[in-house]
Amino acid sequence: MVLLINAFDLLSVPAAVAESPSRAPRMAAPPEEMRIEEELSHPIMLSERVRSAADEAESFKSECSELGKQVDRLSQMLRSLVRFTTSAQSLYDRPIRRVAADVSRHLERALALARKCKHQNILRRVVTITSAADFRKIASLLDASVGDLKWLLSVFGSDGKGGDIELSLPPIASNDPILSWVWSFIASIHMGPLPDRIEAANELASLARDNDRNKTIIVEEGGVPPLLKLLKETLAPDAQIAAATALQYLANDQGRVQAIVNELGVQTIVQILGDAPMRVQIQVASLVVNMAAHCPLAREDFARENAIRPLVTLLSFDMFVDDPKAGTPKQSIHSIVQINKQSKSLGKLNSHNSYMDGSRTGSHKKDRENEKPEVRMKLKTSCAEALRMLARGSLLNSKKITETKGLLCLAKLLDEQGELQYNCLMTIMEITAAAEANADFRRAAFKTNSPAAKSVVDQLLKVMKETDSPLLRVPAIKSIGSLARTFPARESRVLVPLVSQLNHSNQDVATEAAISLGKFVCPDNFLHKEHARAIIESNGVPPLMRLLKGIERMQLHGLYLLCYLAISAGNSEALEQARVLAVLEGADRSVASQHPDLRELIVDAIYHLKMFHAGGHPQKQSYLVGISYE
Template structure:
């Protein structure tokens, strides 16, 4: 059997070595034990034989070990014989896997994915996907036993949709941990995944977009690498598929909308550029974009003929991938806006419902959060005369006012708050809907409305005085006073907003009628005590209110 294993190893291309190395290592140790025992039994002096006594128990233990080695070798050869002869996948328990039975599943599956015929490789990939779905320990073993490279190779199998789906599903199930995602990245998986995403049938694109989303969610390195490989452009292209076909604005000839329709052509043009990924030691990584670039439009007719639910699934997956790519990344958020993705997201928020609408709102929330932290992105993307910015704001306000769903209203409210610095003083239409939400029955919605209004009224906002007056004019004081009786987070942000209003518009009769001064005097010491800046702000607000109530205006 050892001779057969040697012939197998020397004659089989792309041999899966993990089980061979493990089994042969154990066999070698057991043969060494046998040799040591035999040497003890050689005829020597009486004294030596007395000192080194060999019992029948030693022989029984050795025979058991050798029997286990015979069983392991027989199982190993049956695995590779099955793979080579296109037979059924062997799923039996060898002695070596008695303490870890999952190996008796993982090894045959990985060997078949790497070395088998295409139908068997698909079946084995589905088997790995099922094992990975069970628990994290199975995922760890699959990765440790070399399951990632053959799955990536199968994903590249463009001749078989089922093979690509099976491989993408298995990789997706493995990718819920940073270390495992990093293994896929280290195997130069990112350029390959991007290539498959841009040139595959819709059913494959859905699974691959899910994989992009999962990897970007769990690993910042993968998030950066995907953006470097220009994954955002095909994602936006697929998200915008058929979005503007029936839009009357398409006939108006506005360049911003027309450019969105051209994203597919731009994507195909860009896809011929070679990747400059940092894994240059792999010659294949620089040519992945070249492979299949001539096939860029092969699936266009199939896309148009697909069922509506498949098209919806693709858009939902792409929106989630963009959300994960934009999360916490100014650079990726800028890339999305440069592809005219904002217009597409705004249109989908308007037209769609359900998970797709949620994913689009969450993507907008991440982009606006990035714009809040980066002045350059904020000024470049959310200019007052930008059609894309106007479309986004219109839809955010519509969701806040018309949609009674916290899962949609909360990201919309957060997005408006992140854009607080971009609104001029005359743009009071964004203040009213936020003030209305202060009375929302859902405490989280009401709290987020307070947080967003704080960004309008805080001193960091150049127009804080004008915005504070607008909040009072929209009758925001009374509902704000009620929020002071809520939970600790609600009280905290409510006190901040009250202090801003008192400091910037302390002469308002609404503040006096609502007895804001008494409320600040009796502010919960447990809340202000944990936040020294709030304690100082409360004192300043009380000072301003006392001056105005006494008819004296503070010097500025």
């Protein structure tokens, strides 16, 4: 084997080049990227230097000659790529930058090797050894770079129009095939004709559906902006559906949802909700569901962009109220239909959020009227679920739903069946929870003389009385409990059916009934004494006593309710006849000991009961002596 010893050969290599072999390829673009032409000029310059060094070689001449031929081919392909990048109207440059970084790294190693083959004087010789194996190794690296560039040119197309979807595997992605597929699909969405863009979006959706790792790669490699662009700027419904579906699969994680928000995705989504064919609106509403469910910050962004208005519009587009008792014209369902006429004003949110064609709104409205009933029902279901997710934990969105007359619309739709009924009920539960936590909102949205509030309560009571499913009864009961402070004294219309739920065979239903009744009679409720007497008069004590024999959660909330009744109506004969005092004195230590507030409540309740039923004025003390309920 021929060996060559060179002296101080690395002294002639610039510091940046000499250090480059240890530099890892960049996985993400720097904050301030160079223009892509400048990024490609570096490997072109390196290829010229390698060619020059190979020509000047005085040892390993045949190997250097082959090296020069490889570099010439690389140089030609790099120049072709530069010509494409300068002529392309839209360019997806992420794989180009990654490949250019790898090519530069390989050329720097080739340059260092070629320079070792140039004649050096004896003073520059050192123990650095160059062998034919080094050339074979460099040749392999340069072949990989040729393969990467060939793949790039096949994907992007030398005619400047973009290539077909390319599923071949470039060497740079040999350890991660998904990466090359993602690059190909994103490039097609950026630059391909419409059929290819639709196919690429569907392929991204398929990859995203497989696992979370694929989702992360798609987002990190810049897949969100072209999908949003396809959703916003394309008039073809199939393209919009493909883009919305892919985004929907990506939006199952807070970080990925935030990536969509950061690309102004919320504005685009609100625009499409206000003006698109019904099939598109169904997918976009489902996208809102995922984003709102996984990112609280996204809910606030949707609130700022007033996403509630188009959702309520779509939920109520074919609803009319014939019953004059449903409310005044200003507050009727019919007024919700007028929101359709106001949907054009959504474009005033931002200049970039304006509709592309004002005439399309009327066309889509006509299409909606001609759609099949099952499609219209699916749209309503998706919009109701989107409202539910937007209202979850958001006072602002809950307010906007009531301000757009959405509350009345939701109440009306509780007469439906299936998912639509469930989503409307869950939305009402979220709104009433917000009202429970905010007194101003509660007073504004659920005034006793409000037709919307009255309609909601009537429908909730109807669900409690007529629905067998615990899945529906539980949120209805929770909603009534959240509104406990809005009902007048001795509200038998609400309390009687709520008390009857204590007898329900389903443990969750009975427990939620106890929790809701507790909100009527807790000291925070101004009318707790009146409500306590009404519950007792409704024969609520016997089923409550049976509740105390259930599982721990039932016991816990049953004890809370029983204590509130004892404190608010301690002189009731019904409590004495049920031996409530003995039950509280024998309250299970294991339940009370884990809840200090309950322990104190039991002491207070016993004090009130002894005051009325045992005579005298007993001092407060702990009566938790572990006596059994029997």
